[in-house]
Amino acid sequence: MRDVAALAALPRPAGSWVEIRLDRFLQAPDLPAIRAAFPGTPLLATVRSEAEGGGFSGSDEELKGLLTAALSAGFDLIDVEFHRLSSWPGAAPKEKVVLSAHDPSGMPANPESLLSAMLEKGARVAKLVATPADSGAACDLLDLQLRFADRSVTVFGMGEAGLLTRALSPYLGGRLAYGALLPGKGTAPGQIAALDLAETFGVGTNRRIEGLCALFGGMVSHSFSPALHNGIFAKADRPLLYVPVAMKSLVSEFEPLLGRLDSLGLPLLGASVTIPFKRDVRSVAVYHTEGPANTLLRVDEGFVSANTDREAMLQLIPRAASDGVALILGGGGTAEIAASALGALGYQVHLFTRSPEKAEAWAAEMGICVITGAGMGGIRYDVIVNATPLGLKESDPLPCPESLLSPGVLVFDSPYHPAGTRLTRLARERGASVIPGLRFLLEQAVLQSRKFTGLPVTSREMLDALPARQRSLFEALP
Numbered sequence: 369m370r371d372v373a374a375l376a377a378l379p380r381p382a383g384s385w386v387e388i389r390l391d392r393f394l395q396a397p398d399l400p401a402i403r404a405a406f407p408g409t410p411l412l413a414t415v416r417s418e419a420e421g422g423g424f425s426g427s428d429e430e431l432k433g434l435l436t437a438a439l440s441a442g443f444d445l446i447d448v449e450f451h452r453l454s455s456w457p458g459a460a461p462k463e464k465v466v467l468s469a470h471d472p473s474g475m476p477a478n479p480e481s482l483l484s485a486m487l488e489k490g491a492r493v494a495k496l497v498a499t500p501a502d503s504g505a506a507c508d509l510l511d512l513q514l515r516f517a518d519r520s521v522t523v524f525g526m527g528e529a530g531l532l533t534r535a536l537s538p539y540l541g542g543r544l545a546y547g548a549l550l551p552g553k554g555t556a557p558g559q560i561a562a563l564d565l566a567e568t569f570g571v572g573t574n575r576r577i578e579g580l581c582a583l584f585g586g587m588v589s590h591s592f593s594p595a596l597h598n599g600i601f602a603k604a605d606r607p608l609l610y611v612p613v614a615m616k617s618l619v620s621e622f623e624p625l626l627g628r629l630d631s632l633g634l635p636l637l638g639a640s641v642t643i644p645f646k647r648d649v650r651s652v653a654v655y656h657t658e659g660p661a662n663t664l665l666r667v668d669e670g671f672v673s674a675n676t677d678r679e680a681m682l683q684l685i686p687r688a689a690s691d692g693v694a695l696i697l698g699g700g701g702t703a704e705i706a707a708s709a710l711g712a713l714g715y716q717v718h719l720f721t722r723s724p725e726k727a728e729a730w731a732a733e734m735g736i737c738v739i740t741g742a743g744m745g746g747i748r749y750d751v752i753v754n755a756t757p758l759g760l761k762e763s764d765p766l767p768c769p770e771s772l773l774s775p776g777v778l779v780f781d782s783p784y785h786p787a788g789t790r791l792t793r794l795a796r797e798r799g800a801s802v803i804p805g806l807r808f809l810l811e812q813a814v815l816q817s818r819k820f821t822g823l824p825v826t827s828r829e830m831l832d833a834l835p836a837r838q839r840s841l842f843e844a845l846p
Contacts, residue, residue, distance in 0.1 A: 376405040378549050381566035385410040387546065388443070389555050390434055391417075391424035399441035412466065413438035414447035421472035421526075421556060431455040439464065447495075450486050466544070467491035471498045472526065472557075475505055479512055479523075487519060493543050495522045497556070500529040502616045507628035509533050510540060514632060517541025528589055528614040530558045535569045535594075535611045540632065545571045558589060567835045568595045569609065570602070578607040579635050581820055584622075584664075585642035588612035590760060592784075592806070592838070593640055596813045599833030600825055608637065608820075618645040622652040638820045639664040639671075640813075643757055646701025649673045659708060659730075660701035663816050676815035677702065681709035683811060684803050685751060685780060688714035693747065695720065696736075697767040698755035699727035702782050706753045707734055715751060720744060720768070744769060753780045759789030759805070766791055775799035784809055786841050796846075807845055 380386070386409050390397055403411060415434050416422020424431065435446045436457045448456050450469045467486050469476070475498045476482050486494040500506040506529050513523040513533075522544040524533040538545045547562030548554035554561075565571040581601075583593050589612065597610035615621045618641070629636050641649050646660035653661070654670035661673035688694070694710045696703050699721030707730075710717050717736045721727050724738050731738050749772060758767040760783045768791075773779065779795040784805025787793075792802045810827055817825040831839050 372402055372405050375549055376409075380549060380562050381547075381572060383572065384547075384562060384566075385412055385444070386549075387412040387414055387447075387555070388438075389422070390415045390438070391422045392555070399437055399443070403442040410444040411442075412445040412447060413443045416447070416470070416555075417449055417452065419451070420449060420468075420470035428452060428455045432457055435460070445492065448491070450482075450489075453489070462490045463492045465491040466493045466495055468495040468497070470526075474499055474501070475508065479509075480515070483512065483516060483521065483523070487516075487521070491520075493520050493522060495544060497523075498525055498530075499527050499557075500525040500533070502529055503532065503613055503621045503625050504628070506530060506532045506613075507625065507632075510536055510632055511628070513537050513542055514540045526557045526559075528558055528587060531560065531589055531612045531614060534558065534560050534565070535571075535609070536632075536634065538571045539577050539609070539634070547571075563835070563837070564595070568598050569611075570598070575602070575609070576607045577609045577634065579609075579637045580629060581608055581610045581638040581640075582613045582636060583610070583640045583642060584613050584615055584618055584645055586614065586616075586644050587760075588614050588642070591642070592809060592841075593813060595834055595838050596810065596830055597640075597817060597820065599835075600817050600821065600823075600830055603829070603833040604821060604823060606821060609634075613639075615645070618648040619651045635666075637666045638816075640816060643702065644700060646677075646705070660704050662701075662705075662812070663819060665819055674819060675705060676812040676819070677705045677808075678709045679815050680808060680812035681706060681780070682712065684808065685709065685713055685778070688716075688750065692716065692750045693718065694751040694753065695744065695747075695749040695768070695772070696753045696755055697721070697758075699723055699731075700755065703727065703753075703755035704730050704734075706755050706780075706782075707731070707736055710751065710753070711735075718744075718747070718749070744772060748774075749777060751778045751780060753782070754789075754791055755782050757783050759783035759785060759791055762790070764790065766794070770794060770798070773798040773800045777801070778803065780808070781805040782808060802846070804845055806842055810842055 415424045417424050432455045447466045509525050522542045524537040547565040548559045551561040594610050601608045641662050649661040650656040653673040656673040661675045662677045663674040664671045692715045694715040696719045719738045754767050756767050758764040773795045777800040780803045792804050
């Protein structure tokens with residue numbers, strides 16, 4: 369119960385309900401005490417079965433007992449799984465029931481028929497949750513939500529590809545949006561923090577949305593980009609929302625996604641592009657910059673590309689001395705962009721990548737020396753650019769030998785972590801200078817925001833538009 373009291377004290381959006389996942393308790397929960405810990409807050413009692421992604425493996429009678437006891441203890445709603453209707457407490461008023469169906473492994477065969485059957489039971493809300501594999505399946509769920517917008521229905525997706533639906537379902541009529549009280553501690557895969565739902569995505573704030581900007585990437589759940597861009601959109605009173613879109617393939621999903629978003633009444637007007645799609649931008653842009661790019665902007669003829677990563681690197685990295693040497697770690701789009709920027713700044717550039725065959729063509733064209741791991745020894749680099757994703761996870765190994773980190777070296781990190789990556793922490797300990805990934809993110813986002821909005825956005829303005837809890841992460845940077 370100490371944990372429940374601690375959770376009850378956490379900040380949460382005004383007017384929100386709290387879901388208590390009774391299937392997560394290790395021992396029988398004290399329901400009256402839980403009710404008392406949240407005075408004045410509506411509570412939803414949920415007992416999610418193992419079949420639908422939860423932890424409950426008991427009988428129908430045990431389930432019925434838990435839900436009936438929750439209502440008796442003063443809980444305002446109970447969640448009843450549609451496939452276990454035999455567990456529906458007979459005395460429960462239907463207006464106190466959220467009738468739910470979850471598919472933790474994919475998409476239901478006929479979701480529209482399933483939702484119609486759920487609605488026939490007359491619960492207060494019918495909730496359908498699936499696990500889309502890509503942006504197309506995510507749009508299938510959004511289409512379904514829009515078709516049932518005039519009913520008491522909530523449809524969204526779990527997992528990385530489901531992030532798009534969690535952000536947009538409320539704008540298409542979804543009655544409920546689920547957020548985690550503790551960031552990174554969601555009760556389902558891909559669950560966004562509750563404060564982020566409200567403050568970053570405007571859920572529950574009556575925000576006006578007429579178009580979208582997006583982040584395209586393979587993994588997008590970690591990104592601070594939605595907070596940075598949505599803060600500026602809100603401050604400037606632009607009817608835009610910046611949303612995360614996880615993809616399997618930018619090339620194959622881009623055009624269908626445009627049509628699907630247009631049909632939802634939420635046209636895509638611009639996008640940021642991150643790992644692993646920066647090289648694919650030229651395949652979807654009618655006019656594109658040379659080499660990889662990280663920005664797409666909609667014009668009459670289609671989309672044009674731009675590269676704010678390169679612009680930010682040119683601003684952040686000092687020009688080389690006459691004999692300056694830089695090392696790039698990685699061989700993807702960010703590495704190629706870094707090579708272009710470092711070359712323009714006068715550095716002799718070395719490249720180390722674990723897949724040299726993927727970088728040979730562009731490295732040769734740019735006159736870059738591709739080295740082996742052993743080749744990194746014995747050279748003192750002035751600048752080291754980590755253009756790999758290593759650092760996004762605390763368990764990631766270092767992308768280079770510790771011996772390269774010493775006073776006088778500048779370490780430029782492209783991945784970021786609120787507490788700093790292992791590379792940046794170690795670099796500071798060894799006396800190296802550091803440009804952390806969050807600083808890089810901020811400066812390139814400022815340049816992107818100018819393109820998205822046409823406004824002369826500054827770093828200070830972008831930070832001031834953030835909630836204090838997020839602004840402090842950037843302001844603490846050295």
